[in-house]
Amino acid sequence: MDQNDSNHAIFLNIADFIIQIKTDTEFTPEPGYExxxxxxxxxxxxxxxxxxxxxxxxxxxxKPVFEAENEQQKFxxxxxxxxxxxxxxxxxxQRNTIQQIALLDKEFRNWTIYAxxxxxxxxxxxxxxxxxxxxxxxxxxxxxxxxxxxxxGQRGRMFSGFSGVGKSTxxxxxxxxxxxxxxxxxxxxxxxxxxxxxxxxxxxxxxxPKKAPLNAVYLIHHSPENKIQKLKGxxxxxxxxxxxxxxxxxxxxxxxxxxxxxxxxxxxDIYDLGFVPNASVIEFIKAHE
Amino acid sequence: MxxxxxxxxxxxxxxxEVDKELILVPLTGNIAKMNEMFTLxxxxxxxxxxxxxVANEEALTILITDEFExxxxxxxxxxxxxxxxxxxxx
Numbered sequence: 001m002d003q004n005d006s007n008h009a010i011f012l013n014i015a016d017f018i019i020q021i022k023t024d025t026e027f028t029p030e031p032g033y034e035x036x037x038x039x040x041x042x043x044x045x046x047x048x049x050x051x052x053x054x055x056x057x058x059x060x061x062x063k064p065v066f067e068a069e070n071e072q073q074k075f076x077x078x079x080x081x082x083x084x085x086x087x088x089x090x091x092x093x094q095r096n097t098i099q100q101i102a103l104l105d106k107e108f109r110n111w112t113i114y115a116x117x118x119x120x121x122x123x124x125x126x127x128x129x130x131x132x133x134x135x136x137x138x139x140x141x142x143x144x145x146x147x148x149x150x151x152x153g154q155r156g157r158m159f160s161g162f163s164g165v166g167k168s169t170x171x172x173x174x175x176x177x178x179x180x181x182x183x184x185x186x187x188x189x190x191x192x193x194x195x196x197x198x199x200x201x202x203x204x205x206x207x208x209p210k211k212a213p214l215n216a217v218y219l220i221h222h223s224p225e226n227k228i229q230k231l232k233g234x235x236x237x238x239x240x241x242x243x244x245x246x247x248x249x250x251x252x253x254x255x256x257x258x259x260x261x262x263x264x265x266x267x268x269d270i271y272d273l274g275f276v277p278n279a280s281v282i283e284f285i286k287a288h289e
Numbered sequence: 290m291x292x293x294x295x296x297x298x299x300x301x302x303x304x305x306e307v308d309k310e311l312i313l314v315p316l317t318g319n320i321a322k323m324n325e326m327f328t329l330x331x332x333x334x335x336x337x338x339x340x341x342x343v344a345n346e347e348a349l350t351i352l353i354t355d356e357f358e359x360x361x362x363x364x365x366x367x368x369x370x371x372x373x374x375x376x377x378x379x
Contacts, residue, residue: 068320075320234310234328241314242326254303254314262307 013038015188015199023050032202048111050123054101066249075127089128108139133201141191144245149182149198150174156198156212159220160243169277182210216269223274226284236265296341315378336371
C-alpha cells in the first residue's frame with residue numbers, strides 16, 4: 001500500500017489494537033468512535049487508507065466467496081482479490097447500491113477503501129466499521145462475539161446468545177447490582193499470554209473503551225427457574241463458537257476459530273444457563289462458581 | 290453416494306477432536322448457515338472418520354454393523370441420516 005497518498009490521519013484504539021485511518025480530506029468519525037480516538041501512534045496494528053472514486057469492474061468475472069445478505073438487507077460480498085480479499089459494501093438504505101469497495105491485503109493489516117463521494121466520506125459507515133473490526137480479529141488470536149459482559153472489579157462474566165435470549169436484560173440486572181457493563185451486545189475477546197480478556201467496540205452510541213478479564217461464559221436462555229449446567233470439551237467449544245461473528249468460507253479462518261474456542265473452553269468455565277429475569281440470578285450464579 | 294461424493298462432502302467441513310469428541314463446522318458462502326456446527330456421537334464419529342475411505346454408503350453401513358451391535362437396517366438409516374444432515378448444513 002502507498003503510505004503517502006492521504007493527507008489526514010486519525011488513530012483509534014479498539015480492543016488494544018491501534019488503527020490508523022488515512023484520508024485525503026479531514027474526517028470526523030461517528031459519535032460511537034469518538035471516545036476510541038487515541039494519541040498513541042507508536043505501534044500501528046492496522047492501516048485504513050481511504051480513496052475517492054470507486055474503481056470499475058474490479059471484481060468483473062469473479063464469483064463472490066461469501067455473500068452477507070438476508071431477505072431484508074444486502075450487507076456485503078467478499079471476493080478473493082490478488083492474495084488478499086476484496087469487499088463490495090452495499091448502502092443499507094438503497095439495496096444493491098454500492099457504498100464502498102474495500103481491499104484487504106494478504107496479512108489482513110492494510111485496508112484500502114474506495115467511496116464515490118469523498119466529500120461525505122465516512123470510511124467506517126455501517127457495515128464497513130464492524131467488518132474492519134471483525135477482520136482485525138482474524139490472525140490475531142481474537143474473536144468477535146454476540147455477547148454482553150458484566151465486570152465486578154474481580155470477575156468478568158460473559159453472557160452470550162442470539163437476539164432475544166436476554167443479553168440486555170442480564171446486563172441491566174448486573175448493572176443494577178453495581179457491576180460495570182463492558183457492552184450488552186457485541187464484544188471482542190482477545191487471548192493475551194494464555195489469558196482471555198473482553199473488550200467493548202464502538203457502537204452507534206458513545207461509550208468509553210472498556211476491558212475486563214474473562215472468567216466465565218454463560219450461554220443464556222429464559223427459563224421458568226434458574227438452572228445451570230457446566231459444559232466441557234467439544235460441546236463447550238462448539239456451543240460458544242456458535243455465537244461468534246464469523247465468515248465461514250475459508251478453511252483457515254474456521255480452523256483458527258475452532259482452535260481458539262477449544263483453548264477458551266479449556267481455560268474458562270462455560271455454562272448453559274436458564275434464568276429468571278430478576279436479581280435472583282446473581283446469587284444463583286455466584287453460588288455455582 | 291459414492292466415494293468421490295463422500296470425500297467432496299467431507300472436504301466442505303473443518304473438524305477438531307477434543308477429548309475423543311469431534312466438532313464439525315461447515316464451510317459456507319452465506320450468513321444464513323454460518324453459525325451451524327455440531328459435535329458427533331460415537332456412531333457418527335465412525336462414519337465421519339471413514340466416509341472418504343470407503344466405496345459408498347453401504348460400505349459405511351457394514352462398518353457400523355461390524356463395530357456396534359446394531360441391525361443392518363438401523364445402521365443404514367443412521368448412515369443415511371448423518372450424510373443427509375451434513376448436506377443440509379452446507
